[in-house]
Amino acid sequence: MLFSKLLIASTIATVALAEYHVQSPVIVNHGYADGSDPIFDNLSREDSDFINKNLRVFDTNGTNCDQCKQRIINAKKLVEDNPGKEHVIALLLYKYCLNTSYRLYCQWTDFFFISETFNTAQTGDENVDSGYTGHTSANFYDNDFLQVIKRFNTSSDLDLEYYCYFKGNKACKLPATPDIDELFDIESWWPEKQPQHYEEPAYTNNSETFNVLHASDFHLQLRYKLGAEANCSSSPCANSENYNKVSPGKDYNFTTYYTNVNPDTDRLDFSFYPDAHYDEEGNYIKGDYYDFPAYFGWNFNNAPATAFGAFLSDAPALLLNNSLVEMKKLHEQKNFEFLLFTGDSFAHDGEHGGDDSLKYTEKFIFSSVKQYLNDLQVFPCLGNHDEPHYAQVAPQSYVRNSSYYWNNDYVSRLWIDNEWFDESKAQDLKTHYTGYSYVTPRGLKVIGLNSNSYYGDNLWTYGEQTTVADKFQNWQFLIDELVDSESKNQRVWILAHIPPNNYDVQPIQSHIFSRIVKRFAPYTIANMFFGHTHRDQFTVYYSTNDTSKVEDALAIQWVIPSVTPFTNFNPSFRYYEVENESFNILNTYNYYFNLNDTFTNGGDEPTWKLEYSSRDLYDPEGTWPEDAPLNATFWHTYASQPLQNTTDVAFNQKFMNYKYRLSVFTPNCTTASGKLSNTCFNDNNCFLNFLSDDNINCQKG
Ligand SMILES: *[C@@H]1O[C@H](CO)[C@@H](O)[C@H](O)[C@H]1NC(C)=O
Ligand SMILES: *[C@@H]1O[C@H](CO)[C@@H](O)[C@H](O)[C@H]1NC(C)=O
Ligand SMILES: *[C@@H]1O[C@H](CO)[C@@H](O)[C@H](O)[C@H]1NC(C)=O
Ligand SMILES: *[C@@H]1O[C@H](CO)[C@@H](O)[C@H](O)[C@H]1NC(C)=O
Ligand SMILES: *[C@@H]1O[C@H](CO)[C@@H](O)[C@H](O)[C@H]1NC(C)=O
Ligand SMILES: *[C@@H]1O[C@H](CO)[C@@H](O)[C@H](O)[C@H]1NC(C)=O
Numbered sequence: 001m002l003f004s005k006l007l008i009a010s011t012i013a014t015v016a017l018a019e020y021h022v023q024s025p026v027i028v029n030h031g032y033a034d035g036s037d038p039i040f041d042n043l044s045r046e047d048s049d050f051i052n053k054n055l056r057v058f059d060t061n062g063t064n065c066d067q068c069k070q071r072i073i074n075a076k077k078l079v080e081d082n083p084g085k086e087h088v089i090a091l092l093l094y095k096y097c098l099n100t101s102y103r104l105y106c107q108w109t110d111f112f113f114i115s116e117t118f119n120t121a122q123t124g125d126e127n128v129d130s131g132y133t134g135h136t137s138a139n140f141y142d143n144d145f146l147q148v149i150k151r152f153n154t155s156s157d158l159d160l161e162y163y164c165y166f167k168g169n170k171a172c173k174l175p176a177t178p179d180i181d182e183l184f185d186i187e188s189w190w191p192e193k194q195p196q197h198y199e200e201p202a203y204t205n206n207s208e209t210f211n212v213l214h215a216s217d218f219h220l221q222l223r224y225k226l227g228a229e230a231n232c233s234s235s236p237c238a239n240s241e242n243y244n245k246v247s248p249g250k251d252y253n254f255t256t257y258y259t260n261v262n263p264d265t266d267r268l269d270f271s272f273y274p275d276a277h278y279d280e281e282g283n284y285i286k287g288d289y290y291d292f293p294a295y296f297g298w299n300f301n302n303a304p305a306t307a308f309g310a311f312l313s314d315a316p317a318l319l320l321n322n323s324l325v326e327m328k329k330l331h332e333q334k335n336f337e338f339l340l341f342t343g344d345s346f347a348h349d350g351e352h353g354g355d356d357s358l359k360y361t362e363k364f365i366f367s368s369v370k371q372y373l374n375d376l377q378v379f380p381c382l383g384n385h386d387e388p389h390y391a392q393v394a395p396q397s398y399v400r401n402s403s404y405y406w407n408n409d410y411v412s413r414l415w416i417d418n419e420w421f422d423e424s425k426a427q428d429l430k431t432h433y434t435g436y437s438y439v440t441p442r443g444l445k446v447i448g449l450n451s452n453s454y455y456g457d458n459l460w461t462y463g464e465q466t467t468v469a470d471k472f473q474n475w476q477f478l479i480d481e482l483v484d485s486e487s488k489n490q491r492v493w494i495l496a497h498i499p500p501n502n503y504d505v506q507p508i509q510s511h512i513f514s515r516i517v518k519r520f521a522p523y524t525i526a527n528m529f530f531g532h533t534h535r536d537q538f539t540v541y542y543s544t545n546d547t548s549k550v551e552d553a554l555a556i557q558w559v560i561p562s563v564t565p566f567t568n569f570n571p572s573f574r575y576y577e578v579e580n581e582s583f584n585i586l587n588t589y590n591y592y593f594n595l596n597d598t599f600t601n602g603g604d605e606p607t608w609k610l611e612y613s614s615r616d617l618y619d620p621e622g623t624w625p626e627d628a629p630l631n632a633t634f635w636h637t638y639a640s641q642p643l644q645n646t647t648d649v650a651f652n653q654k655f656m657n658y659k660y661r662l663s664v665f666t667p668n669c670t671t672a673s674g675k676l677s678n679t680c681f682n683d684n685n686c687f688l689n690f691l692s693d694d695n696i697n698c699q700k701g
């Protein structure tokens with residue numbers, strides 16, 4: 001049953017009206033079928049006529065882009081013309097989507113109203129239970145799409161095009177980004193930059209250094225199941241429902257997978273230890289071996305998942321705890337002053353991303369961090385996976401009782417209870433969607449932001465992009481804090497989950513961010529930290545739009561590797577050696593382990609190793625002065641320029657190897673004709689653009 005190849009899942013429709021009979025489970029095939037049919041079947045004659053009649057309204061001619069735009073326009077008009085019929089219109093939109101696309105697309109890219117709570121009985125936490133245990137829910141009465149549609153400025157072609165590019169499966173091309181000076185008179189947002197702010201402040205007490213830990217993207221996969229398919233066709237793998245589309249023949253032997261990923265190994269001592277865990281003191285308890293081959297045979301899966309995680313899965317609790325144990329050990333040596341955690345606690349398992357499982361995961365992660373690292377100050381951020389219905393955060397300027405505020409309130413409370421923030425910060429954390437400004441005892445200001453405010457998957461970022469510059473008032477908050485620090489000659493670190501130059505970031509918002517950097521670096525902004533891509537990366541911000549001149553290099557954003565292996569990475573985290581007064585970074589140290597070593601090592605704990613230090617790796621000759629920080633100039637010279645030399649495939653490969661933490665699945669950068677592959681060009685070079693539109697437009701086939 002557990003390892004059945006036929007995927008059966010239950011679905012319920014949580015439509016609140018009595019005639020729709022909430023909570024009636026419907027068995028559906030997990031493929032492209034859809035659990036909403038019974039709801040349609042139960043509609044009143046009037047409502048089903050309404051849907052059928054208006055489906056024809058949606059049936060328009062024209063390009064994909066035209067059709068996508070027309071859909072938004074029509075939807076808004078229908079909502080306006082038919083008060084009280086919003087739920088039927090939502091059903092109609094869903095039906096229309098199903099008619100033109102497939103279910104998962106309709107649920108995630110466009111309609112997103114699916115959530116599934118996980119089985120709380122398994123977790124034993126009685127505080128989180130929605131009563132809908134183990135089912136998929138759809139709320140047609142109040143979903144983000146309806147809310148956003150109501151407010152969408154359908155007279156703005158640009159707004160429609162942004163929606164249809166990011167949310168409409170690229171139905172429209174990415175529009176050219178409008179001039180944000182013309183739109184928003186952005187220079188009026190701050191006092192003019194003074195001549196002395198074009199350089200760093202002078203320091204008097206900068207020789208001492210201290211250490212800072214940085215981890216990101218845990219992506220705890222609560223449903224990770226030992227023995228489940230780890231080489232599956234639709235990831236993340238190792239959930240009980242996963243399977244490999246290529247069914248293993250009767251002669252298949254799953255040792256094949258393990259010898260493929262461990263070509264050098266002579267040990268096939270499978271890590272099938274279902275009870276492996278860490279005790280309260282952080283000691284590893286392996287438990288008993290479970291003999292999968294004896295009970296299931298050698299061909300029951302392409303690759304049965306082992307204890308510490310898989311290349312196509314997120315982090316099982318064992319890996320999360322193991323990484324924290326490792327951080328704790330390092331803390332004992334390096335005496336970290338604080339931990340930066342740049343977000344993403346929840347797994348890439350959106351269909352099970354119900355409110356309760358999100359809460360449970362957040363509590364699990366933050367309590368575990370507290371348990372292992374004890375009194376270490378933590379500066380956390382929420383990622384796109386840490387908000388309800390995946391990345392949905394509504395601006396406060398809208399209804400306060402929106403269904404999403406509970407999450408920011410809940411998380412703020414966890415952080416305060418963990419003593420990472422004082423009780424007096426509670427209101428600030430709520431106002432800024434868990435964002436904050438915090439001055440450390442050494443005088444560094446750390447500003448944390450909720451980056452879902454500029455994320456293309458957050459529906460609430462659409463509809464008024466050309467008229468409302470700062471819907472979430474995050475920029476206002478950031479600028480106020482920067483102006484305040486500038487006046488005090490105080491340096492600032494900015495912390496968020498999503499790098500503002502990533503391909504999934506709203507271009508207008510990305511331009512605004514880069515202007516803030518240009519205004520406040522290098523005098524005030526010292527460093528910026530992000531996660532989200534799971535990759536080990538960096539980007540230099542320049543004072544012009546030209547990335548080739550060293551004298552234009554202005555600021556550096558660090559994008560750090562994930563703990564989750566998803567996809568094809570070795571787990572990793574890092575620490576920084578930081579100057580006492582400038583808060584510049586003198587060096588970085590990354591740690592990792594070879595995930596493939598844990599598959600067949602008899603269930604032993606992974607062996608974490610120092611992977612590299614930035615100085616040793618990118619300046620092996622030691623030409624950069626020892627007392628000079630690893631700032632924008634360093635990264636421009638030793639990494640950005642060599643990467644932009646696309647004939648230097650060897651350097652691009654080296655960068656890629658470390659980006660994947662020397663994983664056995666690191667992409668090969670060399671094409672058959674000896675050139676730089678598009679995969680490596682896109683991944684290495686395009687990310688050097690500090691604007692998301694430039695990054696998008698840089699991508700090759
Ligand atoms: C549809 O209506 C029937 C009869 O009222 C009811 O038994 C059934 O549970 C309903 N199904 C749904 C999905 O609401
Ligand atoms: C779409 O084009 C067809 C053929 O040209 C035409 O018959 C039909 O009326 C058009 N539909 C709409 C909604 O414009
Ligand atoms: C999709 O809609 C068109 C026009 O309304 C209709 O002719 C067609 O049968 C529908 N297809 C499906 C699969 O429902
Ligand atoms: C909607 O967009 C149009 C076109 O950009 C603009 O002229 C208009 O002012 C916007 N309306 C509102 C209410 O912001
Ligand atoms: C599968 O491979 C393992 C390791 O080589 C071996 O011990 C086992 O006997 C094989 N199973 C079958 C059914 O051949
Ligand atoms: C994983 O499964 C696919 C088939 O879906 C197969 O092509 C691939 O070789 C497998 N990976 C490994 C490392 O064996």
Ligand SMILES: *[C@@H]1O[C@H](CO)[C@@H](O)[C@H](O)[C@H]1NC(C)=O
Binds near residue numbers: 663664
């Ligand atoms: C795991 O992969 C690495 C390459 O990334 C390789 O050097 C190592 O030998 C592999 N581990 C085993 C046990 O084969």
Ligand SMILES: *[C@@H]1O[C@H](CO)[C@@H](O)[C@H](O)[C@H]1NC(C)=O
Binds near residue numbers: 205580
């Ligand atoms: C330099 O900074 C350190 C750490 O903040 C502090 O302990 C020390 O007193 C400072 N020294 C001077 C001379 O200000």
Ligand SMILES: *[C@@H]1O[C@H](CO)[C@@H](O)[C@H](O)[C@H]1NC(C)=O
Binds near residue numbers: 545546
């Ligand atoms: C930089 O911006 C200027 C003015 O907007 C434009 O003319 C030029 O082409 C841009 N250069 C690059 C490298 O994008």
Ligand SMILES: *[C@@H]1O[C@H](CO)[C@@H](O)[C@H](O)[C@H]1NC(C)=O
Binds near residue numbers: 553554555629634
């Ligand atoms: C980086 O540090 C070097 C050496 O101290 C300095 O010359 C350079 O101006 C700095 N670059 C930036 C962007 O601050």
Ligand SMILES: *[C@@H]1O[C@H](CO)[C@@H](O)[C@H](O)[C@H]1NC(C)=O
Binds near residue numbers: 645647648649
């Ligand atoms: C680019 O890389 C190639 C290959 O390593 C090298 O021969 C060439 O000199 C480099 N070009 C520049 C401008 O550094």
Ligand SMILES: *[C@@H]1O[C@H](CO)[C@@H](O)[C@H](O)[C@H]1NC(C)=O
Binds near residue numbers: 669671
């Ligand atoms: C990468 O691909 C090239 C071209 O196919 C091949 O010559 C080379 O051996 C590959 N490198 C690795 C490490 O597999």
